[in-house]
Amino acid sequence: MGEIILVVIGILIALQVNNWNEHRKLKQTQNNYLLQLADDIDFMQKNYKGLVQSHKFQLDQAREVYRIVNSCEISNEEKVNFDNFFFRFNSLGVLYYVSDTYEEMLSANLVASIEDKDFKNIISEFFTQRDAMQIFIDQFQQNLNLDYKVLKEHVVFGFDSLNQPTLDYEISELCNSKGFKNAVVEGINAREATYQMVSILSGKLEQMQAMLNSENKDNLE
Secondary structure (H helix, E strand, O other): OHHHHHHHHHHHHHHHHHHHHHHHHHHHHHHHHHHHHHHHHHHHHHHHHHHHHHHHHHHHHHHHHHHHHHHOOOOHHHHHHHHHHHHOOOOOOOOOOOOHHHHHHHHOOOOOOOOOHHHHHHHHHHHHHHHHHHHHHHHHHHHHHHHHHHHOOOOEEEEOOOOOEEEEOOHHHHHOOHHHHHHHHHHHHHHHHHHHHHHHHHHHHHHHHHHHHHHHHHHHO
Protein backbone atom coordinates (compact mmCIF):
# COMPACT_ATOMS: atom_id res chain seq x y z
CA MET A 1 0.00 0.00 0.00
CA GLY A 2 2.82 2.35 0.90
CA GLU A 3 4.49 1.73 -2.45
CA ILE A 4 1.28 2.61 -4.32
CA ILE A 5 1.01 5.87 -2.40
CA LEU A 6 4.60 6.72 -3.26
CA VAL A 7 3.94 5.98 -6.95
CA VAL A 8 0.82 8.18 -6.91
CA ILE A 9 2.71 10.99 -5.18
CA GLY A 10 5.52 10.65 -7.74
CA ILE A 11 3.04 10.88 -10.62
CA LEU A 12 1.35 13.94 -9.11
CA ILE A 13 4.70 15.66 -8.61
CA ALA A 14 5.72 14.81 -12.18
CA LEU A 15 2.44 16.24 -13.51
CA GLN A 16 2.89 19.37 -11.43
CA VAL A 17 6.44 19.86 -12.68
CA ASN A 18 5.29 19.24 -16.26
CA ASN A 19 2.45 21.79 -15.87
CA TRP A 20 4.88 24.30 -14.39
CA ASN A 21 7.28 23.80 -17.31
CA GLU A 22 4.47 24.19 -19.86
CA HIS A 23 3.27 27.35 -18.13
CA ARG A 24 6.82 28.72 -18.03
CA LYS A 25 7.29 28.01 -21.75
CA LEU A 26 3.92 29.62 -22.57
CA LYS A 27 4.79 32.67 -20.48
CA GLN A 28 8.20 33.00 -22.16
CA THR A 29 6.64 32.73 -25.61
CA GLN A 30 4.02 35.30 -24.67
CA ASN A 31 6.68 37.66 -23.31
CA ASN A 32 8.69 37.38 -26.54
CA TYR A 33 5.59 38.24 -28.55
CA LEU A 34 4.79 41.15 -26.23
CA LEU A 35 8.26 42.58 -26.87
CA GLN A 36 7.67 42.31 -30.62
CA LEU A 37 4.22 43.83 -30.18
CA ALA A 38 5.74 46.73 -28.25
CA ASP A 39 8.05 47.42 -31.21
CA ASP A 40 5.06 47.32 -33.60
CA ILE A 41 3.08 49.73 -31.43
CA ASP A 42 6.03 52.13 -31.07
CA PHE A 43 6.43 52.12 -34.85
CA MET A 44 2.72 52.72 -35.43
CA GLN A 45 2.55 55.50 -32.85
CA LYS A 46 5.40 57.38 -34.52
CA ASN A 47 3.45 57.12 -37.77
CA TYR A 48 0.17 58.19 -36.15
CA LYS A 49 1.70 61.25 -34.51
CA GLY A 50 2.61 62.39 -38.01
CA LEU A 51 -0.85 61.47 -39.30
CA VAL A 52 -2.54 63.50 -36.56
CA GLN A 53 -0.49 66.58 -37.45
CA SER A 54 -1.05 66.06 -41.19
CA HIS A 55 -4.82 65.63 -40.88
CA LYS A 56 -5.07 68.62 -38.52
CA PHE A 57 -3.26 70.73 -41.13
CA GLN A 58 -5.60 69.48 -43.89
CA LEU A 59 -8.65 70.25 -41.75
CA ASP A 60 -7.43 73.79 -41.00
CA GLN A 61 -6.64 74.22 -44.69
CA ALA A 62 -10.15 73.15 -45.69
CA ARG A 63 -11.73 75.57 -43.20
CA GLU A 64 -9.57 78.38 -44.57
CA VAL A 65 -10.71 77.54 -48.12
CA TYR A 66 -14.32 77.87 -47.01
CA ARG A 67 -13.58 81.25 -45.43
CA ILE A 68 -11.95 82.46 -48.66
CA VAL A 69 -14.88 81.27 -50.79
CA ASN A 70 -17.31 83.11 -48.53
CA SER A 71 -15.24 86.30 -48.58
CA CYS A 72 -14.78 86.24 -52.39
CA GLU A 73 -11.23 87.49 -51.88
CA ILE A 74 -7.94 85.62 -52.19
CA SER A 75 -4.33 86.80 -51.92
CA ASN A 76 -1.37 85.28 -53.75
CA GLU A 77 -0.17 83.75 -50.47
CA GLU A 78 -3.59 82.23 -49.76
CA LYS A 79 -3.84 80.86 -53.30
CA VAL A 80 -1.12 78.25 -52.61
CA ASN A 81 -3.06 76.52 -49.83
CA PHE A 82 -6.33 77.13 -51.64
CA ASP A 83 -5.11 75.30 -54.73
CA ASN A 84 -3.44 72.49 -52.74
CA PHE A 85 -6.74 71.73 -51.04
CA PHE A 86 -8.34 70.98 -54.40
CA PHE A 87 -5.37 69.02 -55.70
CA ARG A 88 -5.86 66.61 -52.77
CA PHE A 89 -9.62 67.11 -52.41
CA ASN A 90 -10.69 63.46 -52.62
CA SER A 91 -7.60 61.95 -50.98
CA LEU A 92 -7.96 61.10 -47.29
CA GLY A 93 -5.21 58.49 -47.05
CA VAL A 94 -5.07 55.14 -45.27
CA LEU A 95 -5.08 54.34 -41.55
CA TYR A 96 -1.66 52.71 -41.26
CA TYR A 97 -1.24 49.60 -39.12
CA VAL A 98 1.12 46.68 -38.45
CA SER A 99 -0.75 43.53 -37.44
CA ASP A 100 1.58 40.56 -38.10
CA THR A 101 2.57 40.04 -34.45
CA TYR A 102 -0.98 40.54 -33.18
CA GLU A 103 -2.39 38.07 -35.72
CA GLU A 104 0.26 35.48 -34.81
CA MET A 105 -0.66 35.89 -31.15
CA LEU A 106 -4.34 35.37 -32.00
CA SER A 107 -3.51 32.22 -33.96
CA ALA A 108 -1.44 30.86 -31.05
CA ASN A 109 -4.18 31.79 -28.55
CA LEU A 110 -1.71 34.04 -26.74
CA VAL A 111 -3.98 37.08 -26.65
CA ALA A 112 -6.64 35.22 -24.68
CA SER A 113 -4.05 34.27 -22.04
CA ILE A 114 -2.94 37.88 -21.41
CA GLU A 115 -3.69 38.53 -17.75
CA ASP A 116 -4.18 42.30 -18.08
CA LYS A 117 -7.81 42.52 -19.22
CA ASP A 118 -7.59 46.27 -19.89
CA PHE A 119 -4.68 45.78 -22.29
CA LYS A 120 -6.33 42.78 -23.92
CA ASN A 121 -9.46 44.86 -24.51
CA ILE A 122 -7.73 47.97 -25.83
CA ILE A 123 -5.53 46.12 -28.33
CA SER A 124 -8.58 44.29 -29.65
CA GLU A 125 -10.45 47.61 -29.84
CA PHE A 126 -7.60 49.25 -31.75
CA PHE A 127 -7.51 46.75 -34.61
CA THR A 128 -11.31 46.37 -34.72
CA GLN A 129 -11.90 50.12 -34.73
CA ARG A 130 -9.12 50.72 -37.24
CA ASP A 131 -10.78 48.36 -39.72
CA ALA A 132 -14.21 49.93 -39.16
CA MET A 133 -12.82 53.46 -39.46
CA GLN A 134 -11.04 52.63 -42.71
CA ILE A 135 -14.39 51.53 -44.15
CA PHE A 136 -15.85 54.92 -43.20
CA ILE A 137 -12.90 56.75 -44.75
CA ASP A 138 -13.22 54.74 -47.96
CA GLN A 139 -16.90 55.73 -48.09
CA PHE A 140 -16.00 59.38 -47.49
CA GLN A 141 -13.57 59.20 -50.40
CA GLN A 142 -16.23 57.73 -52.67
CA ASN A 143 -18.59 60.56 -51.74
CA LEU A 144 -15.85 63.12 -52.34
CA ASN A 145 -15.31 61.67 -55.80
CA LEU A 146 -18.86 62.80 -56.59
CA ASP A 147 -18.20 66.25 -55.12
CA TYR A 148 -14.98 66.40 -57.13
CA LYS A 149 -17.07 66.30 -60.29
CA VAL A 150 -18.93 69.38 -59.05
CA LEU A 151 -15.63 71.16 -58.44
CA LYS A 152 -14.48 70.42 -61.97
CA GLU A 153 -17.51 72.30 -63.28
CA HIS A 154 -16.00 75.48 -61.85
CA VAL A 155 -12.22 74.99 -61.90
CA VAL A 156 -9.87 73.76 -64.62
CA PHE A 157 -7.16 71.29 -63.61
CA GLY A 158 -4.06 71.21 -65.78
CA PHE A 159 -0.25 71.14 -65.91
CA ASP A 160 2.36 73.79 -66.65
CA SER A 161 5.48 73.50 -68.84
CA LEU A 162 7.33 71.79 -65.97
CA ASN A 163 4.53 69.25 -65.60
CA GLN A 164 3.44 70.76 -62.30
CA PRO A 165 -0.32 70.74 -61.53
CA THR A 166 -2.20 74.00 -62.09
CA LEU A 167 -5.65 75.26 -61.21
CA ASP A 168 -7.55 77.94 -63.11
CA TYR A 169 -10.70 79.61 -61.78
CA GLU A 170 -12.47 82.88 -61.09
CA ILE A 171 -12.93 83.42 -57.36
CA SER A 172 -16.06 85.48 -58.00
CA GLU A 173 -17.66 82.51 -59.78
CA LEU A 174 -16.73 80.12 -56.97
CA CYS A 175 -18.19 82.24 -54.22
CA ASN A 176 -21.49 82.58 -56.07
CA SER A 177 -21.89 78.84 -56.63
CA LYS A 178 -23.96 77.04 -53.99
CA GLY A 179 -22.92 73.66 -55.39
CA PHE A 180 -19.23 74.56 -55.12
CA LYS A 181 -19.63 75.72 -51.52
CA ASN A 182 -21.51 72.54 -50.62
CA ALA A 183 -18.68 70.46 -52.10
CA VAL A 184 -16.15 72.37 -49.96
CA VAL A 185 -18.29 71.74 -46.86
CA GLU A 186 -18.30 68.01 -47.64
CA GLY A 187 -14.51 68.17 -47.90
CA ILE A 188 -14.36 69.81 -44.47
CA ASN A 189 -16.71 67.26 -42.89
CA ALA A 190 -14.73 64.32 -44.30
CA ARG A 191 -11.45 65.78 -43.02
CA GLU A 192 -12.88 66.53 -39.60
CA ALA A 193 -14.16 62.96 -39.22
CA THR A 194 -10.84 61.53 -40.44
CA TYR A 195 -8.88 63.76 -38.05
CA GLN A 196 -11.02 62.60 -35.11
CA MET A 197 -10.58 58.93 -36.05
CA VAL A 198 -6.81 59.26 -36.41
CA SER A 199 -6.66 61.04 -33.04
CA ILE A 200 -8.66 58.25 -31.36
CA LEU A 201 -6.37 55.55 -32.73
CA SER A 202 -3.28 57.54 -31.76
CA GLY A 203 -4.64 57.84 -28.21
CA LYS A 204 -5.18 54.08 -28.00
CA LEU A 205 -1.65 53.44 -29.25
CA GLU A 206 -0.31 55.77 -26.55
CA GLN A 207 -2.26 53.87 -23.89
CA MET A 208 -0.96 50.55 -25.21
CA GLN A 209 2.61 51.87 -25.16
CA ALA A 210 2.31 52.73 -21.46
CA MET A 211 0.69 49.38 -20.60
CA LEU A 212 3.24 47.33 -22.56
CA ASN A 213 6.20 49.23 -21.15
CA SER A 214 4.92 48.47 -17.65
CA GLU A 215 4.18 44.82 -18.52
CA ASN A 216 7.54 44.20 -20.14
CA LYS A 217 9.34 45.95 -17.27
CA ASP A 218 7.65 43.64 -14.77
CA ASN A 219 8.60 40.60 -16.85
CA LEU A 220 12.25 41.59 -16.84
CA GLU A 221 12.39 42.03 -13.08
